[in-house]
Amino acid sequence: MSNNSENNIKKEMLTEYEEQLDLIFNNFKDKTIDQERFKNSLHWLKQVWKYSRIDIKNRGNASNDIKFFERDIRYDKDLSIEAPDWFQNENGKGVKIEFKGRKKHLHFQCKNDGHLEIAVRGFDYRNIHDERKPVYINCITLILNGKSFISKDMLIDHDNPFLFSKRCHNLERINVEIETKTIYYYYPELDNFFNTDDVNILTKDCEETKKFIDTQKTALNNNSNIINFNVTNKEEKAETTKTNIAIFGSCVSVDPFRTCYNNYKKDFNKMYEHQRSTIISLMNPKISYAEEDIKYLINAPDKLFIDSDIRRDFEKEIFKHLDNIDYLVINMVHDIRWGVFAFEDTYITRSDYIYKTKFYENNQSKLRPITIFDNEHEYFELWKDNCDKFFEYLSKNYPKLKVILQKIELKDQYIKYDGTYGYRQDFHEQAQKLNPYFKKLEQYIEDNHDTIVIPFPSDTSLDEGNIWGLYSTHYSRSYYENVFNKIKIHVLEDKLHDSNK
Structure with a gap:
């Protein structure tokens, strides 16, 4: 992407951060939340925007897993690796990884043949109304065993991740290199705010943060105008043809x-x-x-x-x-x-x-x-x-x-993790029952509407390694x-x- 595209990413980050800050600040001014919640909410908001996240799962059966090499992670205090209960089921065991640093190298080994799934996303942040809101990161590099899958700016968040999947084999070693940029990478000055429990200072920090954000957004807009006026950027022009x-x-x-x-x-x-x-x-x-x-x-x-x-x-x-x-x-x-x-x-x-x-x-x-x-x-x-x-x-x-x-x-044959074919009788019964109705509705649309x-x-076959698991669609x-x-x-x-x- 062009520098101007990175500017757009910065603007998205600043706008969303400001909206989340406004919600906390305005609810405190309106006395909807008390001082303690105001303080905790600001500290939490500051923290979540510092993190990037990767979810990794070797999908197969209940014994499928991944094993990290302890020598690579023991001394990395910036790296949090968890295996939450919601990520463990009959399809395998998954891990959630969160980190603050810009670059990370992860080395692990797959247990059992399966389908390796990697999701790069932002932090799972809920606001004071328990609504999930985006925490944006710019993911600029993802390299798996030397092969690049991301090599340019990509704005992602929890609900809009970068998803990657591949078949994997028992004892296969995986090397992941990832580079991300958070809002604090672009604007380290934000780290100067919300470092106290004093409510008066926190209130002033909210106002100062908003002034800082407005200044930065103005600078980005002016920079965009200069670029658009003086040059013709082919990539930006291509954006309009999407x-x-x-x-x-x-x-x-x-x-x-x-x-x-x-x-x-x-x-x-x-x-x-x-x-x-x-x-x-x-x-x-x-x-x-x-x-x-x-x-x-x-x-x-x-x-x-x-x-x-x-x-x-x-x-x-x-x-x-x-x-x-x-x-x-x-x-x-x-x-x-x-x-x-x-x-x-x-x-x-x-x-x-x-x-x-x-x-x-x-x-x-x-x-x-x-x-x-x-x-x-x-x-x-x-x-x-x-x-x-x-x-x-x-x-x-x-x-x-x-x-x-x-x-x-609907289909009844599927590709197994080992590349051979399997058959599901229950899927066959679904297909026999419902496929004629699909044809009936689709034919009506085709015959009567443009x-x-x-x-x-x-x-077409089904796939045991589909990112959503095995099902008839x-x-x-x-x-x-x-x-x-x-x-x-x-x-x-x-x-x-x-x-x-």
Whole structure:
């Protein structure tokens, strides 16, 4: 990336840090939090922005693990390595690594054949309202056994990590070199603030920090203006030609736009994801709810994502995010797999997760499930009506947006960690039951609405080493590469066609 791109990263860091600081400061001024919480919150905010994080797991079975070489980590007091309970399960044991230094060398050995997964991310920071907020780091280098996978500026945080995966073998030695830059690398002056328990000084530090941030952002903006005025930077010009893309459906369409599978950021801006929802739910009235009622009651690692997906389904919020979108990729996974609940004058997605909420407990008698496999005629007629409304709404309100229909099939064969093939009878039964319905809904869209259709590759297999584990829609790497390339070709053809008009 150019220096100006690094300037953009600095601005993102400063803006987010300032917003998090403002929340603490304003709540203290409004007497929403007391002095003790004010003090602790500021000290914690300062600490979390100093850390980078790496999650590593050798995914396979319960005995899969990684072993660090003690001689490499014993004397590194800057390195914290933990094996939290949430990272240990029947698929293997994972470790969470946090460090403050700019550069780190990690050496470890894999136990058992498996699939090595590495996620570089920011600190898991929750604000005073227990909301997860981004702690940005600039990850500029990731080298694995001498091969570079990141070699330029990359802004990442906890929920938007850099993901990498590869097959690994028993006793294989792995050498990881990583270099990151935190906000304190760019602005060491920030370390001069919040070093006391004196509330009066802390209050003054908040004001001085905001002045410092405003000064630095002004300098960055002036620098950007000078660069833009005096030179033509090809890379910055290329940024404006990127395609803005949004996704509706399931991870099947999100995963082709993950860095562990494709270098999508060169050509696409992934602007929005709306997962775990259905077209029927989208096109019906919002639901009034209490925030606590729609929280997932199980303490799962992805609980915050589940909470967010349920809220988006209740809010039907996708239409707030399509103004600048060029292409919307959709799939019918949840329209088929889950169906909907009829509730009062509307519908909500009948997700697996809704059953573990207070909303379900309080309204169970009012929720009538409708699925295509239990009542094909009723569901299909309802779905057709809302599908037509969906495309009509898009055509009227977002006339330049193009829809990409990604066709889906459930599969029953998978590639094992050792490269041989396995078979799951339960996946076979799912496929026999649901695949005809996928074809029915997809064919209706293809016959009645203007879409770009991405066919399902006939040679697709599942993968035991998929980053989400083995499931009937968790495919091998070649699938995500195939789908991404097909989408990219369609976009390039559209651009070529438009330029020739």
